[in-house]
Amino acid sequence: MSTSRQRGNSRLPNFKDLPTLLRDARFWRFAAQAIAVLLVVLLVILIVDNVIYNLRQLGIQLGFDFLRTQASFDIGETLIPYSPADSYTRAILVGLVNSLRVTVLGLIFATMLGLLAGIARLSSNWLLRQLALVYVEIFRNTPLLLQLFFWYFAVFLKLPGVENSITLPGPTYLTSRGVFLPWFNPTAGTGLWLVLLALGIGGAIALWRWRVRLILEQGRPGNPILWSLGPLVASGLLALILTRTIPFSWNLPQLVGGTQLQGGLRLSPEFSTLVIGLVVYTGSFIAEIVRAGIQAVPRGQWEAARALGLKPGRIMQMVILPQALRVIIPPLTSQYLNLAKNSSLAIAIGFPDVYFVASTTFNQTGRAVEVMLLIMITYLTISLTISLLMNLYNQTVQLKER
Amino acid sequence: MAQTDYLSPTTPPTSRAPSPLEWVRENLFSTWYNGILTIVCLVAIVPALISFISWVIGAAEWAAIAENLRLFFVGRFPRDLYWRLWTSLGILAGLTGISWGFARRNARRLSRSILIVLGVAIAAVVLPLGLPSRWLLAITLGAAVGYAVGRQLPPTISSWLPGTWGLAFVVILWLIKGGLGLEPTITNVWTGLLLTVLMATISIVLSFPLGVMLALGRQSKLPVVRALSILYIEVIRGLPLIGILFLAQVMLPLFLPPWFRDLDRVLRAIAGLVLFSAAYLAENVRGGLQAVPRGQAEAASALGLSTPLVVMLIVLPQALRAVIPAIVGQFIGLFKDTSLLSLFGLLELTGIARSVLAQPQFLGRYAEVYLFIGLIYWVFCYGMSLASRRLEQKLNVDQR
Numbered sequence: 181m182s183t184s185r186q187r188g189n190s191r192l193p194n195f196k197d198l199p200t201l202l203r204d205a206r207f208w209r210f211a212a213q214a215i216a217v218l219l220v221v222l223l224v225i226l227i228v229d230n231v232i233y234n235l236r237q238l239g240i241q242l243g244f245d246f247l248r249t250q251a252s253f254d255i256g257e258t259l260i261p262y263s264p265a266d267s268y269t270r271a272i273l274v275g276l277v278n279s280l281r282v283t284v285l286g287l288i289f290a291t292m293l294g295l296l297a298g299i300a301r302l303s304s305n306w307l308l309r310q311l312a313l314v315y316v317e318i319f320r321n322t323p324l325l326l327q328l329f330f331w332y333f334a335v336f337l338k339l340p341g342v343e344n345s346i347t348l349p350g351p352t353y354l355t356s357r358g359v360f361l362p363w364f365n366p367t368a369g370t371g372l373w374l375v376l377l378a379l380g381i382g383g384a385i386a387l388w389r390w391r392v393r394l395i396l397e398q399g400r401p402g403n404p405i406l407w408s409l410g411p412l413v414a415s416g417l418l419a420l421i422l423t424r425t426i427p428f429s430w431n432l433p434q435l436v437g438g439t440q441l442q443g444g445l446r447l448s449p450e451f452s453t454l455v456i457g458l459v460v461y462t463g464s465f466i467a468e469i470v471r472a473g474i475q476a477v478p479r480g481q482w483e484a485a486r487a488l489g490l491k492p493g494r495i496m497q498m499v500i501l502p503q504a505l506r507v508i509i510p511p512l513t514s515q516y517l518n519l520a521k522n523s524s525l526a527i528a529i530g531f532p533d534v535y536f537v538a539s540t541t542f543n544q545t546g547r548a549v550e551v552m553l554l555i556m557i558t559y560l561t562i563s564l565t566i567s568l569l570m571n572l573y574n575q576t577v578q579l580k581e582r
Numbered sequence: 583m584a585q586t587d588y589l590s591p592t593t594p595p596t597s598r599a600p601s602p603l604e605w606v607r608e609n610l611f612s613t614w615y616n617g618i619l620t621i622v623c624l625v626a627i628v629p630a631l632i633s634f635i636s637w638v639i640g641a642a643e644w645a646a647i648a649e650n651l652r653l654f655f656v657g658r659f660p661r662d663l664y665w666r667l668w669t670s671l672g673i674l675a676g677l678t679g680i681s682w683g684f685a686r687r688n689a690r691r692l693s694r695s696i697l698i699v700l701g702v703a704i705a706a707v708v709l710p711l712g713l714p715s716r717w718l719l720a721i722t723l724g725a726a727v728g729y730a731v732g733r734q735l736p737p738t739i740s741s742w743l744p745g746t747w748g749l750a751f752v753v754i755l756w757l758i759k760g761g762l763g764l765e766p767t768i769t770n771v772w773t774g775l776l777l778t779v780l781m782a783t784i785s786i787v788l789s790f791p792l793g794v795m796l797a798l799g800r801q802s803k804l805p806v807v808r809a810l811s812i813l814y815i816e817v818i819r820g821l822p823l824i825g826i827l828f829l830a831q832v833m834l835p836l837f838l839p840p841w842f843r844d845l846d847r848v849l850r851a852i853a854g855l856v857l858f859s860a861a862y863l864a865e866n867v868r869g870g871l872q873a874v875p876r877g878q879a880e881a882a883s884a885l886g887l888s889t890p891l892v893v894m895l896i897v898l899p900q901a902l903r904a905v906i907p908a909i910v911g912q913f914i915g916l917f918k919d920t921s922l923l924s925l926f927g928l929l930e931l932t933g934i935a936r937s938v939l940a941q942p943q944f945l946g947r948y949a950e951v952y953l954f955i956g957l958i959y960w961v962f963c964y965g966m967s968l969a970s971r972r973l974e975q976k977l978n979v980d981q982r
Contacts, residue, residue, distance in 0.1 A: 205889070213806040216799075220810055227837045234836045305616045306609035307623045321914070321963035322956045323921035326932055330956065333948035521822035528925055535824065548832045555825050556817070563820040 231549065238546075246545050247272075253540055255532045257448055268541050275537030276558065282451070282533060283520045283562070286458040290519060291512075293459055294466020299496070301471045312467065319464035324522055328457040332529045336449040342441050353433055353441055359452050360433035363445035369423030377427075380415025384408035396498065450531035454523065462519045466512060473508035474500060505577040513570040520562050534558055637949075646944040647954045653934055654955065655707055657773025666764075667776075668717045670754040671708070676724040677750055681743060683732020700969075701725075703961055707775070751787060755780075769848040773929040775958060781848070781930065782917040785855035786863075786909075792856065793863025794902075798893060800864060801871050811864070818861035823919055830854025831926050851923050859916055866908040870901030910970035914963045921959075931955050 201207050235242065251271040252264045259281065262274045300312035319327065337356055340346065345355040353360040391404035419427070433444030447455075477500050485495040524535035535555060542551040600608065611617040647654075656667065708718075758780070760766035772780060799811030818826065830850045838845070845853075874897050882892040924933035935955045938944060944951070 208889075209804060213804045216804075216807045216810060230839050231836050234840065237840070303616075303619070304609075304612055305619050305623075307620050311623055311627065317964060318960065321918075321960045321967070323918040323932070323959055325921045325924070326952060326956055326959065329932075329948070330952045334952060338949075517819075521820075524822040524824045525922075527824070535822065539828070542832070548836060552825070552829055552833055555828075556821060559822055559825065560817065560820040 235549075240546055242549060244550055246547055246550070251541070251544075253544065255537065256530070257451060257532055268545075271537050272534060272541065272554065275532055275534035278531070279523055279526075279533040279535070279558075279562075282454050282458070282523045282526070282531070285455050286462065286519050286523065287516055289455070289459040290462040290466055290515075293463035294515075295470055297463060297467035298470025298474065301467060302474060316464045316467050319461055320468070324457065324461045325525055325528055327461055328453060328525055328529055331457050332449065332453040336453050339449075342435070343439055345441075351432060353435075355441065356449065357441070357446075358449050359447040360441050361445045361447065362433065363431045364428035365431045367425050367427070367429055369419070369425040370427055372423050373419045373427035376415045376419040376422075377412075380412045383411030383415070387411060392498070448531075450526070450529050453529055454526050454531050454533075457525075458519055458522060461522070462515055465515050465518075469508055469511045469515065470504070473504035473506075476507045477503045502577065506579060509570065509574045509577060513567055513574070516566050516570065517563050520566055521559060524559075642950050643944075643947060644950060646938060646941075646947040646950050650938045650941075653938060654774050654931065654958070656776045657929060657934055658771045659773070659776060660767065660771060663765075663767065665717075666757040668714075668721070670757050671704070672717075672721045672724050673750050673754060675721045676728040677747060679725040679728025679730075680732040680735065681747075683729040684735050684743065686729075686733065700965065703965060751783070755784070769846050772848060774934045775931050777848070777928065777930040778917065778920050781852060781855060781920050781923070782913065784852055785859055786913050786916055788852070789856040789859040789863055792860035794867055794898070796860060796864035797867035797871060798898075800868055815861045815864050818858060819865070823858055824922055824925065826858045827851065827854045827922060827926055830857065847926070847928060851926065851928055855916065855920070858919075859912065862912055862915075863909065866905045866912060867901060869908065870903075870905035871897065873904045874900045907970055907974050910966060914966050917963060917966075918959060931958065 232242075247269045248267050250265055251268045253271070254264050255262055255271060255274050257278060258274050259277045260274060262270055297312045297315055300308050301316065303309050303312075339354050339356045342353075342355050342357060345353045347353055350362050352362070385408070387410065388404045388408035391402055391407045394400045395402060395404070431443050431445075433441050433446075436442050481499055481503065482495065485499045490499070523533055526533035527536045527539060530536070538551050538555050538558075542548060545551075610620040656664075659667065705718075756762060756764070758767065758772070758776075759769075796811050796815055799807045800815060802808050802811075830853045831847070834850050834853055835845065878896055878900065879892050882896040883889070887895065920930055921932040923930055924936060927933070929937060932955065935951050939946075939948065939951055
């Protein structure tokens with residue numbers, strides 16, 4: 181034993197030492213890593229070599245200079261100014277803004293729907309419980325792409341034309357040309373209104389947290405929601421007195437001549453499909469996560485809270501959800517990431533998101549490598565941002581052990 | 583003697599089934615807000631249900647489905663080669679029978695209803711394809727005989743079951759693809775549900791070793807190996823699947839040497855799915871690895887096993903067993919995700935649906951066609967999740 185160790189430590193192992201060396205864990209630790217690195221480096225060299233060779237055969241050069249050339253394709257929906265004369269960079273930026281718009285809206289509504297459906301799954305009302313179950317099982321077990329096709333071709337494009345559109349109170353018009361919603365027009369006082377309202381909201385949140393803390397720590401009774409209404413109403417009144425106008429005027433969609441809709445906010449069928457599809461699909465997953473999280477809270481917590489005389493709504497809000505959040509946040513984060521990534525299915529229904537624009541760019545320029553790199557960087561950035569934010573939030577809800 | 587009084591079985595409290603009225607009051611109108619909720623729900627669903635049913639019976643044209651059933655299920659697979667599909671089904675039925683019988687022996691009460699539902703679902707797919715009755719008989723018999731054999735299986739042989747499944751996978755692939763004595767079919771005829779099932783299965787099986795390797799790499803104490811694994815897993819998981827499929831369809835040919843470049847589209851798709859699925863599988867397996875108590879590995883190394891042996895014989899089997907539900911979940915996800923391949927010109931279930939919709943006589947029949955293939959996806963995915971949930975419950979009860 182001791183001899184072998186001595187030999188293993190000798191500085192220049194000769195051929196006889198090989199079996200000893202092969203039995204040495206330290207050697208293997210080093211060798212395995214060296215082999216792994218070697219394999220990966222070899223693979224990368226092989227791929228790069230092939231790519232260079234193949235691209236030369238096809239007569240394509242690498243480089244991002246094509247991004248500055250004129251895109252010369254039109255984009256159906258833009259939030260920032262864009263014309264076909266702009267560069268590919270601008271086009272991709274337009275797509276990115278569109279992607280972010282869908283993702284942010286989708287995240288908000290999917291969370292709301294998922295939370296509602298998840299709580300409904302545990303309701304004492306049999307009908308509501310079954311409805312939530314049916315919703316979850318249908319949408320979780322069919323492909324998102326199929327759902328998008330269904331929403332787009334069988335729902336949104338099948339809506340009646342403008343002449344005999346479906347009118348909901350609001351007025352909101354559902355037509356095959358899109359959904360027309362009432363929207364706002366700014367007035368002279370809008371700026372001041374917004375500033376004061378922001379202050380009011382900040383005050384409301386602060387008051388709400390303060391009252392909740394009093395309830396939790398000192399057992400004082402009270403209704404935090406009523407308290408937080410105070411600053412909101414006060415800021416609204418103040419703004420009304422100062423500006424003497426309402427914050428905005430309604431911009432209502434109007435039928436002009438029976439064949440055209442003007443004004444309001446138009447959501448294109450593609451945009452509506454993508455948001456609804458993503459929300460309904462992701463919501464069904466979030467519902468299950470919420471349900472599992474709530475069920476993970478020990479039953480005794482319910483019973484204890486009820487014994488203290490808290491009302492069901494208050495129990496959910498102050499006892500159960502804060503504890504359930506610890507279980508909910510990590511899987512919720514991955515659902516958020518899925519939603520962001522799934523927004524790339526926009527291409528299937530022709531909504532110009534960043535993937536769609538990048539793909540068009542590829543079709544026009546043939547720059548596969550560069551476009552792929554752009555797509556990777558974009559989505560990795562979005563994914564990393566979401567998981568960073570959610571991890572920060574996660575730290576605030578986790579149990580703090582002292 | 584007084585003890586017997588305590589031990590004697592007491593009659594259980596009589597439970598009376600509630601009358602319908604009581605049930606309604608308890609479940610629908612227990613409080614005032616429950617009452618309102620019930621009424622709101624009813625107002626929302628009843629008209630929707632009525633109009634849906636009247637659409638299904640009246641306005642919908644189901645001819646688009648009825649005339650294309652074959653196309654949906656097996657696509658363009660040559661009709662005179664259907665016997666290969668039936669044989670594959672027979673092999674699957676027999677093996678399922680054996681496994682079921684064996685599992686049933688371990689866990690006494692294994693729900694029979696799943697098996698019945700499974701049988702009915704398969705029959706619903708197969709019968710419209712004109713399955714000859716002698717084949718149907720043979721397949722059913724195979725399942726029954728398999729079940730009987732499984733009940734009697736000695737443990738020495740039952741440990742070969744996973745290997746047999748692997749072998750069956752290869753044999754079925756050979757039957758469908760041909761070659762080695764059978765007339766080969768080109769992958770262009772693999773379409774419809776057949777292609778969906780094949781791609782999902784092949785991808786999950788092929789991604790399995792890669793995923794396990796990545797998981798081990800991520801948990802490894804070697805910093806370089808760990809960093810490389812993390813890089814791969816996080817990059818792939820940060821990308822949308824559609825991007826990875828783009829990578830596989832467009833860039834894989836660029837990555838490969840010129841003499842290897844005209845890979846057919848199905849193989850490229852499978853490569854993309856494997857790359858994608860391995861990263862997710864790795865995270866699932868990592869969860870399993872973390873669940874194995876550290877003492878297991880330490881005890882094994884104390885017994886003198888080398889690190890690879892510890893991993894292969896002690897840690898991995900326990901880890902994989904712990905993550906079977908997660909892997910089933912991933913398979914379900916992959917099954918749904920194969921639909922994205924229709925965007926790359928592959929005619930799997932969704933792709934076939936689009937080609938049916940392009941037939942001039944069925945233009946615009948979106949609702950019917952998409953509802954129908956949605957139902958197929960749903961039956962498969964829901965069936966799998968139900969079966970895995972039940973199996974897990976029963977097997978767990980038995981273990982403890």
